[in-house]
Amino acid sequence: MRVWLDGTEIFNDAQMEIKIGAVKRGFVETAAAGLDGVLRIDAGQRGRAIKQKGVLRAKSQGQMEEMIGKIGAYQDGDVHTMSDSKGRIFGDVCMDSFEVGEMKISGGGVLCEYEISYSQLKV
Numbered sequence: 001m002r003v004w005l006d007g008t009e010i011f012n013d014a015q016m017e018i019k020i021g022a023v024k025r026g027f028v029e030t031a032a033a034g035l036d037g038v039l040r041i042d043a044g045q046r047g048r049a050i051k052q053k054g055v056l057r058a059k060s061q062g063q064m065e066e067m068i069g070k071i072g073a074y075q076d077g078d079v080h081t082m083s084d085s086k087g088r089i090f091g092d093v094c095m096d097s098f099e100v101g102e103m104k105i106s107g108g109g110v111l112c113e114y115e116i117s118y119s120q121l122k123v
Helices: 061-072
Strands: 002-005 008-012 017-020 025-030 039-045 048-058 080-084 089-100 104-106 109-120
Touching (some): 008 048, 048 061, 061 089
Antiparallel strands (some): 002 008, 002 080, 025 039, 048 109, 089 109, 104 109
């Protein structure tokens, strides 16, 4: 699967998986005189969580560190647009965390597992 952030292809990993969380709703709960129970006021949709897992591959450790730096730069607190090769587009996405596993040497270079957590602020 291929993934783009703000139109730039960042990931190209056939084994990558993306899990889309359920849309959450906000609400305000309060007690009111004369009511048995709670008054709940719906505040509308509040976004959802998106998780991405996969393996990064590079020809050298230097290229791997450069790739990790480019991905980490998206963890800037700003909103981005994420799209994938399945044609899905996720707007207003903020990268919350980017975790990288241990780098391992393989026959074709260097690889490491990663996991990214996003928050989609508006659905």
